[in-house]
Amino acid sequence: MQSVVEHLNNYNLILDSQHGFRKGRSCMTNLLLFLDKVTAAVDRGEGVDVVFLDLAKAFDKVPRQRLLAKIKVHGIDGKVAAWISAWLSWRKQRVCIEGIASNWRYVLSGVPQGSVLGPLLFIIFINDLELRIINTVLKFADDTKVFGSVLNEQDRMVLQQDLQKLSEWADIWQMEFNVSKCKLMHFGSHNRQLTYHMKGKQLEEVNSEKDLGVIISSNLKVADHCHHAYATANRMLGLLSRTVKFRNVDIMVRLYKNLVRPHLE
16 A cells, blocks of 8 residues: 555656645645635636536446556556455445345445545546646545636636536546536636536536535635534534533533534634
């Protein structure tokens, strides 16, 4: 595992757009870079259109033979590639409900979630997602957004063509964008509020969207996110009030610090 990570890092094989499961990268770096680019464009008086993409069952749909081909393209071959292939093969799963279990079935696609190696294999698989894309793409594992300044119809066509290329990538690599969950957001007071399509369906326009745990608003204000954080913390505080009967000061402070304050922070 460590040797694979070092190989990818030493040769800069993972594109800078990927912020998931990488040393020195996080949700915060993804969001800071995104907001920096958007606010800079809005300050210049430009309109910015952002499409928040949703890959349907991303980790579960990864086709294994195509994944193994991409692993070799990234220079991972020999015994390591053979070990990864063996690790992915002949996996079984079943469903258990109230002590009753289904028959075992072979798992024919996907990378195991909850494992250490699974997320790394996934970011290798999705690494070339934006190679033909003109506008900016940012990723955190499968959470992806594409955005750019849109000043005229030509800019809109470029972004629309990027969406078409993303759909073509998904078709080639046997993945699927859930178009009904892909959202469009317009930023900037001079935004022309243009429309976009994926797979023949017009994308839904929204004024706010949760991105990596943070509610992003089209006016770039934090009020919606603050209200959500307050409401979540308040519900947790109410839960403690209803369920904790022995209200020792030390116990209540500990519960508050662990269960309520993190939402406000």
